[in-house]
Amino acid sequence: MAHQDDIALMAHLMRRAGFGAGRDELEARVAKGYEATVEELLHREAQPPVDAYTLLRYQPASLLPGGQPPMGNLNWMYYLVNTKRPLEEKTALFWHHVFATGNSKVDNYDQLLEQIEIFRQRGLGSYRDLLLEMAKNPTMIFWLDNNQNHGKAVNENWGRELLELFSLGAGNYTEKDVRESSRAFTGWTFETKIPRAPYGRFPWKFEYRPEDHDDGEKEFLGHKGRFNGEDIINIIVQQPACARFICRHLYNFFVADEAQVPAWPIEQPRDPKAIDTLAGTFKDSNFDMTATLRVLFNSDFFKNARFQHMKSPAEVVVGTLRLVGGHELPRPGYGELSMNTAYMGQDLLNPPSVEGWHTGKEWINSGSLMARVNFCAEKIGDPALPGVRAIINRLKAKGTLSPDQLVDGCLDLLGPVEIGADTRKELAAQATAWGQTSWDNDSNAKLADLHTSQMLQLIVATREYQFA
Amino acid sequence: MPLTTVASGRVYDWSHAVGRGAARGTGFNYPQTMCLGKGGIVYTANRGNENNFGMHVNKVKLGGPGEEELLADFFDYGEGDGHSTWPFGVATDDQDHVYVSDEWENSISVFDTSGKFLRKWGTTGSGDGELLRPAGLAVEKNGNVIVVDSGNNRLQVFSPEGKFVGKCGKAGSGPGEFNQPWGITLDKDGNIFVADWKNHRVQKLTNQGKPLMSIGEYGAIEAPEDSYAVTYMGPFIAAASEKAGNPSPGKFNHPTDVAVDSDGDIYVADWGNHRVCVFDSAGNPITSLVGDAHVLSKWGQQSIDANPDMMKARRRVKSLEPQWRFCFPTAVDFDPETDTVIVADSQRNRLQIYKKVRDYTDFQANL
Numbered sequence: 023m024a025h026q027d028d029i030a031l032m033a034h035l036m037r038r039a040g041f042g043a044g045r046d047e048l049e050a051r052v053a054k055g056y057e058a059t060v061e062e063l064l065h066r067e068a069q070p071p072v073d074a075y076t077l078l079r080y081q082p083a084s085l086l087p088g089g090q091p092p093m094g095n096l097n098w099m100y101y102l103v104n105t106k107r108p109l110e111e112k113t114a115l116f117w118h119h120v121f122a123t124g125n126s127k128v129d130n131y132d133q134l135l136e137q138i139e140i141f142r143q144r145g146l147g148s149y150r151d152l153l154l155e156m157a158k159n160p161t162m163i164f165w166l167d168n169n170q171n172h173g174k175a176v177n178e179n180w181g182r183e184l185l186e187l188f189s190l191g192a193g194n195y196t197e198k199d200v201r202e203s204s205r206a207f208t209g210w211t212f213e214t215k216i217p218r219a220p221y222g223r224f225p226w227k228f229e230y231r232p233e234d235h236d237d238g239e240k241e242f243l244g245h246k247g248r249f250n251g252e253d254i255i256n257i258i259v260q261q262p263a264c265a266r267f268i269c270r271h272l273y274n275f276f277v278a279d280e281a282q283v284p285a286w287p288i289e290q291p292r293d294p295k296a297i298d299t300l301a302g303t304f305k306d307s308n309f310d311m312t313a314t315l316r317v318l319f320n321s322d323f324f325k326n327a328r329f330q331h332m333k334s335p336a337e338v339v340v341g342t343l344r345l346v347g348g349h350e351l352p353r354p355g356y357g358e359l360s361m362n363t364a365y366m367g368q369d370l371l372n373p374p375s376v377e378g379w380h381t382g383k384e385w386i387n388s389g390s391l392m393a394r395v396n397f398c399a400e401k402i403g404d405p406a407l408p409g410v411r412a413i414i415n416r417l418k419a420k421g422t423l424s425p426d427q428l429v430d431g432c433l434d435l436l437g438p439v440e441i442g443a444d445t446r447k448e449l450a451a452q453a454t455a456w457g458q459t460s461w462d463n464d465s466n467a468k469l470a471d472l473h474t475s476q477m478l479q480l481i482v483a484t485r486e487y488q489f490a
Numbered sequence: 491m492p493l494t495t496v497a498s499g500r501v502y503d504w505s506h507a508v509g510r511g512a513a514r515g516t517g518f519n520y521p522q523t524m525c526l527g528k529g530g531i532v533y534t535a536n537r538g539n540e541n542n543f544g545m546h547v548n549k550v551k552l553g554g555p556g557e558e559e560l561l562a563d564f565f566d567y568g569e570g571d572g573h574s575t576w577p578f579g580v581a582t583d584d585q586d587h588v589y590v591s592d593e594w595e596n597s598i599s600v601f602d603t604s605g606k607f608l609r610k611w612g613t614t615g616s617g618d619g620e621l622l623r624p625a626g627l628a629v630e631k632n633g634n635v636i637v638v639d640s641g642n643n644r645l646q647v648f649s650p651e652g653k654f655v656g657k658c659g660k661a662g663s664g665p666g667e668f669n670q671p672w673g674i675t676l677d678k679d680g681n682i683f684v685a686d687w688k689n690h691r692v693q694k695l696t697n698q699g700k701p702l703m704s705i706g707e708y709g710a711i712e713a714p715e716d717s718y719a720v721t722y723m724g725p726f727i728a729a730a731s732e733k734a735g736n737p738s739p740g741k742f743n744h745p746t747d748v749a750v751d752s753d754g755d756i757y758v759a760d761w762g763n764h765r766v767c768v769f770d771s772a773g774n775p776i777t778s779l780v781g782d783a784h785v786l787s788k789w790g791q792q793s794i795d796a797n798p799d800m801m802k803a804r805r806r807v808k809s810l811e812p813q814w815r816f817c818f819p820t821a822v823d824f825d826p827e828t829d830t831v832i833v834a835d836s837q838r839n840r841l842q843i844y845k846k847v848r849d850y851t852d853f854q855a856n857l
Contacts, residue, residue: 074723075744075762078818079672079687080576082520082836083539085721085818093539132721139722214806216813219797220510220517220790221838224812227718354575354594357540 028052030438032059034328037490038276039063039319040108042341044409045416045435060319063109064312066146072101081352086223087131091364092357094131094371098138099360100352102340113311114141115336116275118370120268121156121188122378123165125371132223133161134371149268149309150259153189157251160212160226166376169211171204173236178204183376185258191270193287194263195243202240207251209235259309262301269300269314276318278330279382296323329440329489332382335366337490338394342482345436346401347409365393386488398482402436403475414474418467422460425453432477441486449480493784494847497777500755500768501847504782505830506555509789509840516560516789519544521834523626523673523747524821524841527582527603531561532823532841534834535577535590542567545574547590549605552825552832552843556788564605565590572599572607579638579673581627583650589635591624598624598637598652611652616642619654626674626747628682630697636674638684643668645684645699658699663689665701673747673759673821683748685758690742692758694773705756705773709741711763720812721837725764725780727812737763739775749831751824751846757831759822764815766822766833781816781835783842790840816842 029045032052036043040063043051051059062068077100078085084100087093105111118141125131137159144152156162157180163169166180181204185195209231216224240249245257258264270291274280277296281289291297299321300314307313318324333341339362343349349359363370367390373379404410413435417423423431429449433439441449453459459474461467481487495502510517519536526532530552538544549562565574579591586603597612598621612621622641629635634655635648644659659668669688676682680697690708695701713719717726737743743762750756754771760778768776786794794801804810817837824831824846831844 078723079670079744081540082522082537082818082820083544085723086837087539090541092541096540136722213808214803216807216810217800217803218511219800220786220793221813221840222511224720225718354540 025052026434026438028056030328031056031325033437034325035059035063035319036108037337037341038112038324038331039315040112041102041337041344042490044345044347044412046412057320060316063319064146064316066107066110069106071107072104077352081356084352085132087135088218088223089125089129089131091125091131091372092361094125094135095360095364096352096357097131097135098370099340099343099356102336103343103349109315110142110146113145113315114138115334116272117141117145117152118373119275119378119381120271121162122373122376123161124373124375128161128165130161130223131371133225136225137161138371146312146315147310149304149311150255152311153184153259154252154255156188157184157207157210157255158228160228163210163212163228164226168207171208171210173208173234176201176204176208176236180204180207184254187283187376187378189258189267190261190263191267191286192284194261194267199242202242202249203254205236205238205240206242206249206254209233210251262305265301265304265309266297269297269304272300272314272318273297274381276315277324278327279332282380282382282384283377293323296321299323329486331490332385333488333490334379334381334385335363335368335390335394336370338366338488339363339397341490342398342401345409346404346407347412348407362393362397366390366397367393391488394488395483398487399479402482403479405471405475410475410478413478414471417459417474418461418470422458422462424458425450425456428453428456428459428474428477432474432481436478436481436487439481439484439487441481441484445484445486449477452480453477491780491782493782495777495779496850497768498770500776501850502768502777502779502831503845503847503850504784505843505845506785507783507787507790507835507840507842508550508552508558509787510793511839512789513538513544514546514563514566516792518548518834518839518841519546520836520839522578522820522836523580524823524832524834525581525627526823526825526832527586527588530825530828532832533580533582533588534821534841535565535580537576537578538567545577547577547580547588547601547605549588549603552828552830552841555785558788562605564601564607565599571610572601574599578623578625579627581629581635583629583633583635584631587650589627589629591621591627591637593623593625593640596621596624598627598635598648600650609651611648618657619646619648621646625672626685628674628676630676630680636676636682638671638674640668640670640672640687643670645671645674645682645695656699658695665704666693666695666699668693672745675748675750675823677750677754678752683750683756685745685747687744687746687761690744692742692745692748692756703773705769706740706742706745706758706767708743709737709763710743711737718812720815720817723762725812725815725817727809727815736765736778736780739767739778740769742767746819747821747834749822749824751829751831752826757822757824759819759833761818761820761836764817764819766816766819766831779816779831779833779844781814781819781833781842783814783835783838783840784810787840813838 084097168180171177576594599610625640643661694703747759821834
């Protein structure tokens with residue numbers, strides 16, 4: 023029998039490095055050990071990839087979905103729900119937060135999915151290489167107008183966001199650096215792609231046009247030379263501000279909620295020592311994300327940060343679907359299912375701006391909170407779903423439950439979830455009104471199933487359940 | 491790749507393409523399967539998308555290049571008789587009645603040749619006569635309907651009215667066993683060919699279900715270095731076409747359909763490898779077709795003519811080769827009346843048609 027503290031810690035790891043886990047999986051992972059689990063998560067290749075062919079068999083329109091939801095959303099949701107490489111998908115979500123690129127302008131969900139695939143393949147590798155890949159990524163080039171950045175007519179959109187949002191953060195460069203960076207990326211564009219009519223979507227392809235590149239001398243962050251784009255990236259990643267900026271993003275996403283990104287120049291990190299530790303590893307490992315995340319997940323600051331992070335809508339929806347089970351095949355209605363993150367304020371593949379989403383408490387407003395509660399309550403309240411059934415069966419195996427035991431058992435198997443005294447009092451009052459929970463005959467069992475699923479619904483509706 | 495493929499005494503000449511991306515009307519919407527009716531008629535079961543349009547069966551009369559004609563649309567999305575959720579298999583009988591499977595509703599619906607609903611059957615389950623995700627369909631000479639009961643990994647035979655007649659197969663990878671099979675065809679002797687999708691092979695069975703032959707094993711396309719990925723799952727266009735990354739003959743990646751021509755040659759829609767593989771009647775590999783749609787279809791050209799921006803963009807494209815190639819071809823049929831191989835090019839929402847040339851004479855080599 024796994025120790026309860028070990029279960030709680032493993033549940034914390036799986037919520038952050040993935041999208042949560044049911045009790046059977048948690049117990050199996052505890053048996054393997056915490057550090058071994060971290061290694062397994064980091065070495066994604068040890069687990070099989072998502073079966074994309076099954077998705078295409080049932081939902082062929084999800085491969086090249088064009089500009090209209092929900093087929094692109096459906097595609098990613100299928101991966102999120104089915105992946106056996108949770109950290110790979112979680113890291114893809116992390117980079118989607120950072121390199122936020124949206125369908126509102128791109129109008130090609132297929133290109134956005136291609137970008138997500140890059141995050142899967144390279145998101146746990148070198149940040150420097152990923153940054154270079156993004157600079158060459160046609161979807162990003164179009165999103166930030168670098169196809170309009172010409173040798174004799176500079177467009178600064180990419181050059182600015184590269185510094186402000188993708189690497190250094192405001193306050194760590196000058197307007198001249200923006201100009202010089204932009205000049206270095208002139209000529210970085212894409213080929214004309216085969217248009218959508220009459221046979222559907224085709225992808226862009228990166229193209230470097232030397233005749234459109236400003237090859238003159240540039241002065242960038244104190245360096246002088248006839249820099250091209252790759253030189254700019256090599257200079258950027260050597261800046262101490264780069265390591266601190268990316269690691270603060272990591273901290274905000276994986277550890278605990280930070281202030282919103284625009285406030286970072288004026289607000290100190292929540293845990294400066296943690297940022298120092300991560301930034302040191304980031305730099306020493308040559309910007310290797312696996313090495314940096316290994317330190318993060320094994321650190322005390324991570325282990326002690328339970329429930330210090332407001333679940334994003336993606337975490338709410340995917341975590342719930344993985345917990346309740348039964349959503350592995352892309353059945354009819356999967357598209358609408360996948361749009362639930364948008365109803366909660368996170369329209370995946372379509373962030374509100376290049377700045378991405380504001381996180382933490384800003385996820386919550388009266389509408390989004392209702393959407394969260396209703397979604398979770400609907401799913402967790404369905405005892406026919408295999409994950410819900412598994413929770414009920416574990417409680418059933420304990421025999422007749424007192425009201426307190428029902429509350430404790432449900433809290434335990436949904437997380438464990440930690441709640442305040444007031445919340446507990448409310449839950450206990452309801453359980454007391456129901457009396458004992460017993461599966462000792464058919465009539466009682468029906469009632470016990472109902473009360474258990476209703477208790478689960480009450481718990482997912484609590485304030486505390488919104489935290490991971 | 492050449493437009494005329496010559497291999498082992500066979501000649502395949504690319505003829506033309508039919509269709510374009512369209513939820514309804516003159517085009518296709520992710521065709522899952524296809525079948526031939528009489529007189530060059532093709533019926534296509536279109537899957538559509540989650541906005542709940544595009545699901546339907548369309549009836550198209552083929553012909554030479556530019557002669558195609560849309561004759562009917564039916565079995566569109568909705569509840570009740572004559573409507574569908576996930577159309578999949580389609581087959582016709584000798585009265586030109588059209589049988590269509592719905593793999594979500596677990597039913598078989600029957601229409602007359604104009605698309606008028608006649609009847610349907612099907613209940614969900616794994617018992618005799620019950621269905622789970624029915625896929626391809628074929629009609630025997632005696633009128634019985636063979637259903638690829640994919641979720642149950644078996645074939646079931648029904649009378650034209652839907653009465654259970656027999657079954658064969660079970661889950662597994664041995665002879666006569668299946669793993670989520672997809673398409674089916676019958677040869678002129680009534681032998682059964684099944685695309686055993688997740689086992690990456692085609693199985694040939696007698697009309698009583700006895701295994702006779704298995705073709706193929708797993709082998710997936712790999713992206714050649716510096717190739718252009720048409721989708722992240724291929725096809726991949728390499729600078730040199732011979733390096734296009736096609737796996738060896740006889741290797742399949744999730745084959746979806748099979749056809750047999752009047753000579754006994756076998757055609758397999760090698761879906762995940764974006765090609766159609768040709769075998770002789772003994773299962774020896776002959777050649778592969780990878781799609782050669784270098785000329786727009788009639789309906790495709792109409793789309794371009796109606797939208798000058800599309801034409802402008804096309805004229806700036808460096809290479810249109812990615813558009814020529816198959817992208818997840820789902821279905822293949824052979825029309826003995828015209829000696830044509832018809833391929834449903836699913837992600838491109840069109841058919842590509844090749845002529846099997848009988849009287850080909852070679853040209854002077856010193857032209």
